[in-house]
Amino acid sequence: MTSRILLVSPAMSVSLRQARFDDGGSLDDGGAALARSAAGSLPPGARVLLSPGARCRETARALGLDAEPAADLAGLDVGRxxxxxxxxVGAAEPEAVGRWLADPACAPHGGESVLDLCARIGRWLDGTRSAEGRTLAVVEPEVVRAAVVGALGLSAALFWRLDVPPLTVTELSGRAGRWNLRLGRPLGAPGAD
Structure with a gap:
């Protein structure tokens, strides 16, 4: 049996455009319009899930998906x-930001470390191995990064070297205890099925 997971990154938001840590803000007008224009471009899923944040909910709604929030798929908790x-943050706490970007076990913000996020998403991936049908999930970019790290058995130190553009699909297909990866296809482009 082959497990298939399509991870969809959310559309552009004001926070993302301004290089701010997510604050629960909405999609910007351009991001919402792009998501609406991509509605119908995804294949159906046996399960349709999403990170509980606003931009993932709004992206799923714009794509016409009836998705359930999944706490296991929440984005990285960056605390304060x-x-x-x-x-x-870099100007106020340059050493803390430097440690955070260099050491995946570090969480100077008081939230979750990258290593903890990768472990959480790895457990979720393991739980989907026996799932029948396709899982479709609209998730934060850091969840996509963590899934790629886990699926390929990469070091969490590579987490920040994986770019996840808005409104792209990363596909994982698994069988016989391993995952294969198809990266970053823009929504609306052929090849999702």
Whole structure:
């Protein structure tokens, strides 16, 4: 049996455009319009899930998906940095940001470490191995990164070297204890099925 998971990154939001840690804000107008234009471009899923954040909910709605929030698929908890700009945090706490970007076990913001996120998403991936049919999930970019790290058995130190553009699909297909990967197809482009 082959497991198939399509991970859809959310459309552009104001926070993302301003390089701020997610603050629960909405999609920007352009991101919402792009998501609406991609409605109908995804194959049906036996399960349709989403990260519980606003931009994932709004992206799923714009894509015409009836998705269930899944706490296991929540984005990285950045604690007290939530809503702050990366430049702002970098200026106020340069050593903490440097440690955080270099050491996946570090969580100077008081939230979740990258290593913890990768472990959480790895457990979720393991739980989907026996699932029948396709799983479709609209998830934060860091969840996609963590899934790729887990699926390929990469070091969590590579987490920040994986770019996940808005409104792209990353496909994982698994069988016989391993995952294969198809990266970053823009929504609406052929080849999702």
């Amino acid at each position: 940095w939530r809503g702050r700009g990366l430049d702002e």
